[in-house]
Amino acid sequence: DGGITQSPKYLFRKEGQNVTLSCEQNLNHDAMYWYRQDPGQGLRLIYYSQIVNDFQKGDIAEGYSVSREKKESFPLTVTSAQKNPTAFYLCASSTRGLPSSYEQYFGPGTRLTVT
C-alpha cells in the first residue's frame, strides 16, 4: 500500500536529549513537510522540502533540524534547544505542480513527550 509512515507512534525522552522522528513515503512525492500540533490547536509548519537536498524553514523552525538525502525520507530532529518539545508531530507529502490537482497526504503522527 502506498502511503506515509511515521515511527514510533509514541516517543518519550528526557529533557536535554535530542530525538529524531522518522518519516518515510512511497508515494513518489517530491515535497515533504513537518508540522507540529499542540492540544486544541491547528497545525503549524516546522520545515518543508520541495526537492531532495533542499529544505526551507516554516513558521516555527527554531529548535528543530531536518535533512532530505533521499526522496522517500524526511527525518526531523527535535534538539535540546526546543523549549517546549512535547507535542504531536505530523509529516506530510505532496506532488508539485498543478494547483488543481494538489493534495497533501499525512502520516499517522508521532506523539512526543519530553519530561
Next chain:
Amino acid sequence: DAKTTQPTSMDCAEGRAANLPCNHSTISGNEYVYWYRQIHSQGPQYIIHGLKNNETNEMASLIITEDRKSSTLILPHATLRDTAVYYCIVRVADNTDKLIFGTGTRLQVFP
C-alpha cells in the same frame, strides 16, 4: 496567519446534512480553498478543494460563493464517523505548496 474564519464547534444529527461554513474574505483570485478533517489523534485527511466552481466528490460537496469570500462544506448524510475537526484552508499562492491551518471547526455528530 490563517486566512480563514470558522466556527469553533457545531453539532449535527446522524443522517442529516452537516453544513460547515468558512469565511475567506481576503482570498486572492488564484488561491484555492481546501478542506481537510482530522479525527482525534490521527493525521488530517483531505476532503475536497475548489477554485470558484462548486465541487462534489464521494465524501462531500463544496459550495463557493460567487464573490469567493466564503464557502460551505456539505456532508450530505453525516454519520458518527464524521465526528472530527474540519479545517478550511486557503492555499498560499506562491511556489511553496504550503497549507496554513487554522483551529478548524469541531463537528460532533450525535445519534
